Amino acid sequence: MELVREKVASVSASKANSFRSGPDERGRFGIFGGRFVAETLMPLVLDLDKAYTAAKADPAFQAEIDFMQRDYVGRPSPLYLAERLTEYFGGAKVYLKRDELNHTGSHKINNCLGQILLARRMGKTRIIAETGAGQHGVATATVCARFGLPCVIYMGTTDIERQKPNVFRMKLLGAEVVPVTSGTGTLKDAMNEALRDWVTNVENTYYLIGTVAGPHPYPAMVRDFQSIIGEETKTQMMEREGRLPDSLVACIGGGSNAMGLFHPFLDDPSVKIYGVEAAGRGIETGEHCASLKGGAPGVLHGNRTYLLQDDDGQIKDGHSISAGLDYPGIGPEHAWLHETGRAEYVSATDQEALAAFQLCSKLEGIIPALEPAHALAFVTKIAPTLPKDHLMVMNMCGRGDKDVFAVADHLGVTL
């Protein structure tokens, strides 16, 4: 194990032009990121930055996270060789990073754990969060239950309808779920409403953002808490194959599971990196959530990034079969990785994701969430074209229990 670590360290030897040194002191990755928030929130954002910087440097904080990640979340999550998918594709060797096995069923808990411990350090007594698919809402409600803090979750009414099991889970965990009717009642609107709550309850409230977006330091902080995915993958792949993977694939809504997998590998140039956006009914139809493919740089929710918008700078509502990807923006670090060319961003449609959802269930006995089903849809396209010694890692960032009703509906099955 020690040897493996050393080898990993040498492979990642720091370079003059590192992709891992961002953001700068203004919270920017190139031109992306920043702190575009109302003055009422600015002192809070600065406080958070200070508190996070101090916590990061405190070994006791890291020890607390490590303990909880192991005994409460169940980490490390396995790196699993998907033999039957590999055989079916007939090309690349496909590994799944099993973050769907985490407590609460997705990668979201990694970040929630870090932030709730930070909120406690800061003496905050009330937690708010936004949620799309409900996975972040459930993870937030879970850590709030565990640490005895009141929890308010903002969720769009459209998402409440398509993610009923998660709504009930949040309530069981003691959270208050506030329906958001503005806009299309999806993740973007839930985030607006959470920001309105925060600006009103500045004294005691901690806003636990679920993805690598928002004002600095959120994108960097959430990435740091999620990087455990990539760190583990690196170690596990070295143990298993004695070398780094050749490619990484992850789905992208805001992009937190992808950023967590990608970040530890950014300075390993041999590793190809693919982010998969939701193409909805097809990019050409305009009904999609592919901010990089179909959007332009803009400013929303505290950061500059690629956004779906019209020619007047009004934000457009996205569409995706997956509530977790239904967001018109993307984390600013992804926007930067896209512009620098370090990562390649592709997309998968609703139909492709549905097909991959069924394929994985039948061949591997793993029902994926609709979000990673998008990543798998891309793997389905690319893996057959690659040589058999190509090592590919796909982040299985969530399980599909929450989606079975919605998928049955799409497949025309009445439960």
Add this chain to the structure above:
Amino acid sequence: MTTRLEKRFAQLKGEGRAAFITFITAGDPDFDTTLSVLKGLPAAGADVIELGMPFTDPMADGPAIQASTQRALRNGARMTKTLELVRLFRESDAETPIVLMGYYNPIYHMGVDIFLAKAIDAGVDGLIVVDLPPEEDDELCEPAIKAGLNFIRLATPTTDDRRLPAVLANTSGFVYYVSINGITGSASPQARNVADAVARIKRHTSLPVAVGFGIRTPEQAAEIARTADGAVVGSAIVDAIAHEIDGNGNVKPGAVERVLGFVRSLADGVHTARAAAAE
């Protein structure tokens, strides 16, 4: 160069009264209604006009202004039309300052330089951009000041004495004190807290201090006007406009006159505040 805003506040100071600042959303519920209300505001007692630039995601606004934005966008509002409203207003009014208020993305999308040139050409005097704190001054604030516009910053109860100098550094025209932590149109401020806050800000700046958020009635407006250099009313006027829309989305006959009547009652509150206090 003295701007219209600076002239207006100097004039009001000479008269010993506070400014009455009105907010409406451009294009709410439609272009023509906004233009009629806009043109009638000075005669109804508005000393300064804030004109909202509609944005799909008004994160700092409460339900009233959110709804007004949606009405405007549904009826075709866009940045070029907002600027056109200002241009048409200026044809008949060369004195009343107009401040555009909104969020950064529509400006950024148009391009900062193009926006500034068009805004100045239309007759805009100042900008309030909610999601641009001093930390992002190089985005728009500095270019706007260089181009000759006032850049009005919000100060809030969370802006403490340590932070206040940074907030005031590039502020011009006036300082907009947000009287509560929260969104527009929510809880009403406590007059005493407001008086203390205005005094605190005035220790750091010689700029006029206007107060807004949560002022809904002539009485509240009067109370604020006793201690501040200006009182801003937004949501209450926007609500008055909303009440003039019938079930089919049409504007009721006589709507503009009734809205301006309400504005006049608020203006009377502000303009007689200090006289009443002196009696």
